[in-house]
Amino acid sequence: MKTILAAAAIVVAASSGAYGQCPEAEKTKLEQFDRAWGDAGDRGDRAQLQSVFADDFAGLSPTGLTGKTAAIDTAVRDAARSSASGLPAPKVIHDYYQIGCTPNTATITHRNVVTTSVDGKERTAYTRSVHMLEKRSDGWKVVSNAGHPLTDGAILLYMEREWNDADVKRDFAWHARSFADDFSGVSSRTGTLSTKAEDIASSKQGTLASAELSDLDVRVEGSNAVVTGVNHVMGKDEKGAQFDRNVRFTDTFVKRDGRWMVWASQGTDIK
Secondary structure, three states: OOOOOOOOOOOOOOOHHHHHOOOHHHHHHHHHHHHHHHHHHHHOOHHHHHHHEEEEEEEEEOOEEEOHHHHHHHHHHHHHHHHHOOOOOOEEEEEEEEEEEOOOEEEEEEEEEEEEEEOOEEEEEEEEEEEEEEEEOOEEEEEEEEEEEOOHHHHHHHHHHHHHHHHHHOOHHHHHHHEEEEEEEEOOOOOOEEOHHHHHHHHOOOEEEEEEEEEEEEEEEOOEEEEEEEEEEEEEOOOOOEEEEEEEEEEEEEEEOOEEEEEEEEEEEEO
16 A cells, blocks of 8 residues: 555646746635636626636637637537536536736646536546736736646546545545555555555544655556656654655556546555
8 A cells, every 4th residue: 555645746837937926815816717717607607708808819729719709609608508408517627726927927727627427427527728817907817728638647647646635635535436446555664465445444544744746657558557656745643653754656547437546556665
């Protein structure tokens, strides 16, 4: 069992100077702006969308460049179609935000998780969006936009991050949902082999304070994949003793019914 997993970061390139000029309060406002934009799109709220996009907006779509009018018309039409279909609305989550800005420009990027029901089964699609904004006289405006589906490799790196977040938050429902029933783990401390239930029970012992990832590598072949890396973890063990450890891990994933699941995990303590 790999006792604690690392968070995998997918970083948007930006100059250190740009990030240095973007205080946390401004990042919070920009994330709120982005979420309100997403909600307006889901509702097909034309009036609010008019205030989001700059008049000179240029977005990259599968069919080429899109202007402000076309972007708003598409969002309103898609919302109307979804409402008229009578089917449950897709569940949409925007997470893992990375935001950089100067006083007059900003870049927002985040993951999108869209879950729908197909023939009674959940199907999830993953994409990532990149938004360029400028501060105009009446506030932030979106001047450009692009997005793309995530590769299996990127999905798995995010899954490692989700796993780590679940450990920090003690969200063991994530483990139950994301581990394959035939999961096997090898402890980084004792070398003990564990089943899914045993691994989850072991994870409930102790607490995680922090984790830092390095040396990530992901390899995918068909419906199987391997992620390796090093995890610097700090916290308290089951006896309340503090620990500060580096763990080199190997995680094996398998795709079943269109969804990646953790199949096996092994960790080794290193200096």
